[in-house]
Amino acid sequence: MFGGQVAEVLVNEVxxxxxxxxxxxxxxxxxGHxxxxxxxPLGTLGERAAEVPKDKKVYVICRAGGRSAQATMALNQAGWDAVNVAGGMQAWDHAARDMKAEDDGEPRVI
Structure with a gap:
């Protein structure tokens, strides 16, 4: 979707x-997260970007990688060192990386 414009890492590289x-x-x-x-959330990132540290690499994730690619591009253009997590939380879950839910159920990607 974004060609080679956005640097990506695999979930096991985070x-x-x-x-x-x-x-x-x-x-x-x-x-699950x-x-x-x-x-x-992507829709509030513009107003909350100051909460994101500029002194370290930022790994950006969404469900599958599209929204996080948008956020990564915007952060990098504004001076952050950001990288997109390829495949998003779907890949995170598939790689069996730790997840937790905010409710009592099993963590899941929706």
């Missing part, structure tokens, strides 16, 4: 202590 920014909607986040991810 370091355990990396800054993971989840740009999905609230319902998607509640259903990486335990240490920071949640800022």
């Amino acid at each position: 370091p355990e202590d990396g800054y993971l920014l989840d740009v999905r909607e609230d319902d998607e986040w509640r259903a 990486a335990p240490d991810a920071v949640h800022i």
Whole structure:
């Protein structure tokens, strides 16, 4: 969708202590997310970008990679060092990386 314009990493290349920014909607986040991810929905990223550190690489994730690619492009254009997580939370789940839900159910990607 974005050609070679956005740097990407595979889910297994995201370091355990990396800054993971989840740009999905609230319902998607509640259903399941990486335990240490920071949640800022794409629609509010413009007004909340100051919450994202500029002194470290930002790994951006969504459900499949489209919204996070948009966020990655915008962050990089504004001076951040951001990279898109290829395949998003679907790939994260498939790779059996840790997930948690905000409700009592099993974490899942919706």
